[in-house]
Amino acid sequence: MINVLIFGPPGSGKGTQSVTLAEKYNLLHLSTGDMLRAELAAETALGKKMEAIMAAGELVPDDVVIEMIARKIDCTTGKDGFIFDGFPRTVQQAEALQKMLEARSMKIDLMLVLEVNDAELMNRMKKRALVSGRADDADEAVINNRIDVYRAKTEPVIEYGRQAGISRQVDGVGSIGDIFERLCNHLETVV
Numbered sequence: 553m554i555n556v557l558i559f560g561p562p563g564s565g566k567g568t569q570s571v572t573l574a575e576k577y578n579l580l581h582l583s584t585g586d587m588l589r590a591e592l593a594a595e596t597a598l599g600k601k602m603e604a605i606m607a608a609g610e611l612v613p614d615d616v617v618i619e620m621i622a623r624k625i626d627c628t629t630g631k632d633g634f635i636f637d638g639f640p641r642t643v644q645q646a647e648a649l650q651k652m653l654e655a656r657s658m659k660i661d662l663m664l665v666l667e668v669n670d671a672e673l674m675n676r677m678k679k680r681a682l683v684s685g686r687a688d689d690a691d692e693a694v695i696n697n698r699i700d701v702y703r704a705k706t707e708p709v710i711e712y713g714r715q716a717g718i719s720r721q722v723d724g725v726g727s728i729g730d731i732f733e734r735l736c737n738h739l740e741t742v743v
């Protein structure tokens with residue numbers, strides 16, 4: 553089993569790339585953002601509670617996403633590992649994931665970090681807002697807040713991976729195919 557984490561600010565292409573990486577390497581794609589949006593769409597009690605936090609571009613509480621991930625890990629069969637997209641986003645989430653994996657005799661094998669400059673991110677997000685229907689894509693102030701939250705709360709997780717020698721920075725600007733190839737080159741070293 554291999555476990556890959558994909559990092560990058562909002563609009564860096566994590567979601568797009570994770571889907572094709574998951575297909576190529578037979579990994580289960582776990583996106584906490586997608587899971588939370590499914591709760592919103594189904595108008596569950598949890599979804600209603602998280603809606604305002606997500607619309608503001610803030611992070612939902614750690615225990616909410618940790619619980620979601622734990623449930624998915626335990627009911628998965630037939631896959632060669634997991635690709636975690638948008639999780640962990642805080643040091644607490646990273647520590648919880650590490651414990652979860654250790655308890656199941658697994659570890660984090662690779663952290664891929666997509667790097668995209670802020671101007672390009674803003675451009676992409678504005679385009680995505682036209683088709684995504686996401687409240688958090690539609691407002692420039694919310695996008696900026698999401699980028700700030702990423703820098704403040706998620707980048708420390710990347711630092712932890714860097715020290716552990718498992719993080720790989722990847723240029724996230726270029727064609728989707730070229731970026732995919734760059735990511736695959738790193739994945740090939742752990743499969």
Ligand code: AMP
Nearest residue numbers: 584585606609610611612617638639641
């Ligand atoms: P994403 O689709 O990954 O950009 O996530 C959309 C929104 O869902 C984020 O801005 C957060 O409000 C929430 N969210 C997704 N994943 C997490 C996470 N791991 N921790 C906290 N909040 C999250």
